[in-house]
Amino acid sequence: MREKEIRVRIIVEGNAEGEILVYPKPISFLGEVDPKKGVFLSGGKELSLKGKVFIFPNLRGSTVGSYVIYALRYYGNAPSAIIVSRADPILIAGAVLADIPLAEGISEDEISDIGKFSKAVLEGNAGLLKLLP
Amino acid sequence: MYLTREEEAILNGKLGEATASALKVIVKVGEALGAERLVEIPHAHASGLSYMTIGDAGLTFLKSFLEKGAKVRTFSTVNPIGMDLELWKILGISKEFAEKQSEIVNAIIEMGFEPTFTCTPYLIRKPAMGEHLAWGESSAVAMANTYYGGRTNREGGPLALMSALTGRTYMAGLHLDENRIPTHEIVIDGSIELSDPAYAGALGYVVGEKLRGGIPLIRNVRMGFDSIKSYTAAAAASGDVALTYIEGVTPDYEWAIRQASSIERVHVEKREVAELVKTKLDEDVDAIFIGCPHADVDEVLSIYAMLSKCKKLRIPVWISTSRNAYMKLKDIGVIEKLEAIGAFVIRDTCPVVSPFVEARFKSIAVTSGKGFFYLPKMQKSRTIIIPFNRIGEIACEKKK
Numbered sequence: 001m002r003e004k005e006i007r008v009r010i011i012v013e014g015n016a017e018g019e020i021l022v023y024p025k026p027i028s029f030l031g032e033v034d035p036k037k038g039v040f041l042s043g044g045k046e047l048s049l050k051g052k053v054f055i056f057p058n059l060r061g062s063t064v065g066s067y068v069i070y071a072l073r074y075y076g077n078a079p080s081a082i083i084v085s086r087a088d089p090i091l092i093a094g095a096v097l098a099d100i101p102l103a104e105g106i107s108e109d110e111i112s113d114i115g116k117f118s119k120a121v122l123e124g125n126a127g128l129l130k131l132l133p
Numbered sequence: 134m135y136l137t138r139e140e141e142a143i144l145n146g147k148l149g150e151a152t153a154s155a156l157k158v159i160v161k162v163g164e165a166l167g168a169e170r171l172v173e174i175p176h177a178h179a180s181g182l183s184y185m186t187i188g189d190a191g192l193t194f195l196k197s198f199l200e201k202g203a204k205v206r207t208f209s210t211v212n213p214i215g216m217d218l219e220l221w222k223i224l225g226i227s228k229e230f231a232e233k234q235s236e237i238v239n240a241i242i243e244m245g246f247e248p249t250f251t252c253t254p255y256l257i258r259k260p261a262m263g264e265h266l267a268w269g270e271s272s273a274v275a276m277a278n279t280y281y282g283g284r285t286n287r288e289g290g291p292l293a294l295m296s297a298l299t300g301r302t303y304m305a306g307l308h309l310d311e312n313r314i315p316t317h318e319i320v321i322d323g324s325i326e327l328s329d330p331a332y333a334g335a336l337g338y339v340v341g342e343k344l345r346g347g348i349p350l351i352r353n354v355r356m357g358f359d360s361i362k363s364y365t366a367a368a369a370a371s372g373d374v375a376l377t378y379i380e381g382v383t384p385d386y387e388w389a390i391r392q393a394s395s396i397e398r399v400h401v402e403k404r405e406v407a408e409l410v411k412t413k414l415d416e417d418v419d420a421i422f423i424g425c426p427h428a429d430v431d432e433v434l435s436i437y438a439m440l441s442k443c444k445k446l447r448i449p450v451w452i453s454t455s456r457n458a459y460m461k462l463k464d465i466g467v468i469e470k471l472e473a474i475g476a477f478v479i480r481d482t483c484p485v486v487s488p489f490v491e492a493r494f495k496s497i498a499v500t501s502g503k504g505f506f507y508l509p510k511m512q513k514s515r516t517i518i519i520p521f522n523r524i525g526e527i528a529c530e531k532k533k
Contacts, residue, residue, distance in 0.1 A: 063290050066289070066292070067187050067188075070194045074197065090291075096162075097158060104165075
């Protein structure tokens with residue numbers, strides 16, 4: 001399969017690459033992410049976040065989310081980048097404080113199509129997200 | 134975004150690492166929301182400081198900021214925490230929780246926050262008309278905008294903290310005239326007893342549910358301070374309603390009317406509000422909770438007036454308030470009098486953010502639309518609303 005490029009809007013600068021962890025629905029960092037273990041809790045499974053390019057549509061729920069994102073960095077479990085359809089103040093605050101590259105503008109269709117790819121590269125300067133098989 | 138020379142210097146570390154990273158967050162969020170500049174604020178109010186809600190993640194965050202030398206740069210107050218700092222043992226709070234909560238409290242006091250622990254910061258410092266603020270508690274945000282004509286977005290915990298540490302927020306959202314134009318007119322069909330804060334809270338709950346967001350306008354209602362406080366808190370909880378124009382109340386109401394060229398009408402029927410409020414109990418409740426948002430001195434005095442006809446309460450009444458109000462009530466002997474008949478006054482905390490509730494109370498009656506929204510979610514308690522003006526009859530032992 002060929003690689004695919006998606007144009008994104010960079011909010012927190014940085015280059016990153018890593019395996020993709022994708023979730024098709026809005027997530028709440030409070031309650032759905034355990035920063036100490038560095039995992040995203042999804043349907044009874046614990047999916048590691050460390051070093052991943054974490055892709056989901058947008059945040060929901062508590063304003064405490066920023067604290068949880070920060071704690072991921074503090075415990076050495078931060079994802080290498082976060083890519084969303086829409087960023088909100090809670091997510092932006094968390095990503096800036098944790099210094100996690102953050103970009104918005106991936107469409108929900110593109111998110112549901114991402115299963116075909118396994119790796120992602122974020123080119124911060126170019127505003128490009130490259131998806132690799 | 135345009136930054137002043139001073140702001141550039143702060144970003145480059147002039148005031149230390151903590152201030153620089155706090156300002157960086159505000160700039161980033163502002164840029165993403167299209168802000169063209171920052172604005173200085175005379176009052177920041179930080180929420181999200183209960184160990185029950187922010188846990189170790191939040192504590193870690195606060196401590197690391199403190200290590201980097203964080204200090205507030207404007208008048209800064211804080212929201213309720215997870216326990217009464219004096220009475221936590223009596224509330225059955227665990228030692229471990231109390232220790233973690235105290236660490237959070239020590240960190241924020243060391244940063245220079247006023248130890249207010251209340252969701253009613255407008256009673257500590259009154260916002261002026263048109264003043265720019267950065268507040269994090271949704272009910273306080275709605276009061277600042279609606280009752281005082283101040284200007285604040287709902288910042289959430291960390292962002293309000295960053296504003297406290299820099300004395301600034303970003304010029305976007307409700308700071309700008311164009312985002313303060315009413316979108317919906319609430320038309321109430323039938324007459325509702327809105328002078329009772331419980332009914333006003335139920336109205337807020339219904340308006341929040343119907344609108345989700347938006348800026349409602351209400352004409353021709355009679356609501357006192359306590360009712361407006363209850364209404365705004367509920368509408369901000371069940372919906373994302375941070376500003377309501379109330380005729381005769383909101384300082385920039387006339388301006389708002391002139392701006393609103395097209396306004397959608399939303400009808401609220403009397404029945405929708407009345408059915409949320411139970412005038413008598415079908416079955417008993419474990420407790421009655423009052424003080425969401427925190428009851429002020431006058432409210433506690435009227436509660437006492439209603440309860441004092443009773444020798445011993447049949448249902449315990451819990452009143453949450455600020456330590457500021459608590460001290461005034463203690464000075465005039467009301468705390469002891471309430472305790473003597475079986476009512477408890479707690480400060481610094483509230484039933485929504487304290488772990489003592491879930492352990493003890495499975496069913497609760499409240500006079501608050503906000504409490505009605507959050508208690509079943511946060512504490513898994515069965516919750517009903519009762520009229521404020523009937524708590525005397527409902528809580529009191531039947532006279533034989």
